[in-house]
Amino acid sequence: MSNTGVPKTHEDILQSTALAFVSTLGPKGEPQTSPVWFGWDGEALHFSHTKARWKYRNLKRDPRIAVTVVDPATPYRYIEMRGKATIEDDPTKAYADAMAKKYTGNDHFEGDQPGDERVIISLKPERVYARG
Amino acid sequence: MSNTGVPKTHEDILQSTALAFVSTLGPKGEPQTSPVWFGWDGEALHFSHTKARWKYRNLKRDPRIAVTVVDPATPYRYIEMRGKATIEDDPTKAYADAMAKKYTGNDHFEGDQPGDERVIISLKPERVYARG
Numbered sequence: 001m002s003n004t005g006v007p008k009t010h011e012d013i014l015q016s017t018a019l020a021f022v023s024t025l026g027p028k029g030e031p032q033t034s035p036v037w038f039g040w041d042g043e044a045l046h047f048s049h050t051k052a053r054w055k056y057r058n059l060k061r062d063p064r065i066a067v068t069v070v071d072p073a074t075p076y077r078y079i080e081m082r083g084k085a086t087i088e089d090d091p092t093k094a095y096a097d098a099m100a101k102k103y104t105g106n107d108h109f110e111g112d113q114p115g116d117e118r119v120i121i122s123l124k125p126e127r128v129y130a131r132g
Numbered sequence: 133m134s135n136t137g138v139p140k141t142h143e144d145i146l147q148s149t150a151l152a153f154v155s156t157l158g159p160k161g162e163p164q165t166s167p168v169w170f171g172w173d174g175e176a177l178h179f180s181h182t183k184a185r186w187k188y189r190n191l192k193r194d195p196r197i198a199v200t201v202v203d204p205a206t207p208y209r210y211i212e213m214r215g216k217a218t219i220e221d222d223p224t225k226a227y228a229d230a231m232a233k234k235y236t237g238n239d240h241f242e243g244d245q246p247g248d249e250r251v252i253i254s255l256k257p258e259r260v261y262a263r264g
Contacts, residue, residue: 070167
């Protein structure tokens with residue numbers, strides 16, 4: 001196990017092109033969950049997000065986050081990470097492009113609307129649960 | 133759209149054998165999320181769970197839940213449902229068997245430990261978000 005708490009047996013899941021399921025807290029503290037493209041750099045999980053969407057507003061209000069990724073080849077193997085998200089601006093949308101490259105092979109992310117502002121949301125896990 | 137709020141365009145996702153990602157609230161109100169096998173009967177989503185696990189204890193404390201299912205064939209299509217979970221005992225483990233049948237083809241669920249008690253957790257969605 002590295003100092004991130006991610007067991008070596010499960011690091012492969014974080015290198016896969018599975019979707020990550022992100023859970024945040026809504027305005028009344030209710031859970032919300034949705035899929036994202038993600039990257040893992042060995043210390044933290046990252047994903048790109050626009051400022052217009054709920055997850056951004058939720059995390060500005062309460063940074064607590066849980067992220068689960070399932071092994072696409074062996075669905076009973078998965079990893080859940082919990083902690084507090086950090087948010088940084090991504091004015092060049094470089095991280096959205098990197099995720100488009102990882103998931104589609106394209107050099108640029110094409111899904112934005114004019115005026116969309118992008119951030120990078122990161123989770124350095126405080127707790128890790130590896131199953132299967 | 134049926135009276136569940138699920139658009140007809142997205143009902144197929146709820147008939148698929150994708151995993152459902154369930155988000156609940158931990159003891160400090162923090163989000164937690166994990167994958168489950170699920171069924172959809174046209175009005176509510178259901179999954180089987182043991183009383184020993186966190187999701188059961190979380191939902192006994194606070195029934196608020198969010199569940200997201202992604203179309204396995206077209207990953208940008210997904211449906212998120214939110215509401216309050218209800219819990220009923222499943223002493224014969226019939227629903228665990230039904231889910232084993234759906235996901236593996238086997239007649240019986242083989243994953244329990246001796247003494248595990250099973251419940252059926254159900255979500256009749258109060259809010260539905262369909263994407264893609």
